[in-house]
Amino acid sequence: MPSYDIKVNGKSLSVEAEADTPLLWILRDQLKMKGTKFGCGIGQCGACTVHLNGNAARSCSLRISSIGNAEIITIEGLSEDGNHPVQLAWMEENVPQCGYCQAGQIMSAASFLSKVENPSEEDIHQWMSGNICRCGTYPRIKKAIYRAAKEGVTE
Numbered sequence: 001m002p003s004y005d006i007k008v009n010g011k012s013l014s015v016e017a018e019a020d021t022p023l024l025w026i027l028r029d030q031l032k033m034k035g036t037k038f039g040c041g042i043g044q045c046g047a048c049t050v051h052l053n054g055n056a057a058r059s060c061s062l063r064i065s066s067i068g069n070a071e072i073i074t075i076e077g078l079s080e081d082g083n084h085p086v087q088l089a090w091m092e093e094n095v096p097q098c099g100y101c102q103a104g105q106i107m108s109a110a111s112f113l114s115k116v117e118n119p120s121e122e123d124i125h126q127w128m129s130g131n132i133c134r135c136g137t138y139p140r141i142k143k144a145i146y147r148a149a150k151e152g153v154t155e
């Protein structure tokens with residue numbers, strides 16, 4: 001089986017997998033990083049969102065052979081103590097309900113806010129529309145994004 005050198009949360013790791021194995025499988029099953037969730041497996045729900053070179057990416061739809069030297073950040077690596085501005089805003093606004101979609105939501109929001117300083121409601125709606133929440137926490141997600149935007153997000 002081929003082996004791949006990847007960078008996850010600042011660490012260089014080597015994994016063995018078939019070339020078409022999704023990154024999500026590697027994160028959860030091989031590296032035991034369970035924060036990134038499996039939802040649909042076909043790029044439709046956003047539960048599996050991680051950062052690839054700072055951009056939000058669906059790890060269920062990324063083949064391990066396509067990752068190369070890209071810097072992967074998962075929810076476990078977003079901040080040292082859960083103190084990223086988006087995570088703090090999520091706590092202040094009490095966003096999660098069941099919690100299942102929330103790591104993906106936070107990773108999408110963090111990537112978004114690192115690129116857009118003062119998002120409009122439409123900006124937020126457009127960007128976050130690919131992240132599905134079955135519990136319907138959307139109003140609180142929006143409030144938390146506004147709150148985090150005020151704090152400023154640089155990474």
Ligand code: FES
Nearest residue numbers: 039040041046060
């Ligand atoms: S599990 Fe990847 S988008 Fe749904």
Ligand code: FES
Nearest residue numbers: 098099133134135
């Ligand atoms: S909080 Fe339950 S799916 Fe989003």
